[in-house]
Amino acid sequence: MEKKVGEQYLFDFYGELLTQKQKQILEYYYDDDYSLAEIAEVMSVTRQGIFDVIKRSKAMMQVYEEKLGLINKFLKSQILLEKIQKDLSGLADRERDDTLKSELMVVVEKLKKVSEEN
Amino acid sequence: MEKKVGEQYLFDFYGELLTQKQKQILEYYYDDDYSLAEIAEVMSVTRQGIFDVIKRSKAMMQVYEEKLGLINKFLKSQILLEKIQKDLSGLADRERDDTLKSELMVVVEKLKKVSEEN
Numbered sequence: 001m002e003k004k005v006g007e008q009y010l011f012d013f014y015g016e017l018l019t020q021k022q023k024q025i026l027e028y029y030y031d032d033d034y035s036l037a038e039i040a041e042v043m044s045v046t047r048q049g050i051f052d053v054i055k056r057s058k059a060m061m062q063v064y065e066e067k068l069g070l071i072n073k074f075l076k077s078q079i080l081l082e083k084i085q086k087d088l089s090g091l092a093d094r095e096r097d098d099t100l101k102s103e104l105m106v107v108v109e110k111l112k113k114v115s116e117e118n
Numbered sequence: 119m120e121k122k123v124g125e126q127y128l129f130d131f132y133g134e135l136l137t138q139k140q141k142q143i144l145e146y147y148y149d150d151d152y153s154l155a156e157i158a159e160v161m162s163v164t165r166q167g168i169f170d171v172i173k174r175s176k177a178m179m180q181v182y183e184e185k186l187g188l189i190n191k192f193l194k195s196q197i198l199l200e201k202i203q204k205d206l207s208g209l210a211d212r213e214r215d216d217t218l219k220s221e222l223m224v225v226v227e228k229l230k231k232v233s234e235e236n
Contacts, residue, residue, distance in 0.1 A: 014186075064135075068134055076235070077235065087225055104209070107206060110201070117191070117194070
């Protein structure tokens with residue numbers, strides 16, 4: 001089973017909507033990077049059982065993304081926010097008035113906080 | 119049945135996770151502001167049936183909010199973004215360099231776009 005780019009996002013955004021058992025298995029898989037065989041061992045389930053849970057969980061999370069589009073929205077707003085941070089940093093860099101320069105840097109820091117909490 | 123503040127948000131954020139029938143009824147209720155009796159008539163269902171669907175849908179959406187917290191996150195980031203827009207507008211207002219002033223206003227406009235698409 002191949003971990004594709006974006007699957008970690010699916011789990012980050014929609015993991016809370018899975019059952020406790022699904023969540024536990026996907027935590028081992030995505031967050032701890034366990035192999036299927038390793039998860040099977042700690043959970044006392046067959047490797048095929050783990051494979052099935054992961055496959056079904058991924059399908060569920062993909063449906064949630066199709067309906068809510070949180071990842072899509074998140075990525076778009078991150079791009080916009082980073083662009084704005086860059087614009088403001090550029091303005092601050094070439095600003096000679098030290099007060100204004102530092103005020104602009106404060107705004108850049110606040111924007112970073114918004115990005116991080118996004 | 120009383121419409122509480124925040125219910126419209128629940129529907130805006132989680133309406134897509136309801137069934138087609140639930141969604142239709144809540145659209146009449148929240149978006150078109152129909153009464154229960156009016157919805158019952160257009161859907162050819164009893165008023166009690168409509169009441170039950172709305173009650174169950176609200177409970178489902180509340181569970182989603184407890185798990186995903188999208189509304190909570192949205193409101194927090196809107197407050198931060200508005201504060202930043204205000205800071206920047208303030209800087210632009212007292213800026214005498216017209217080029218910088220207009221560059222700051224461009225950034226404010228971009229931030230408004232982020233808020234709106236949030």
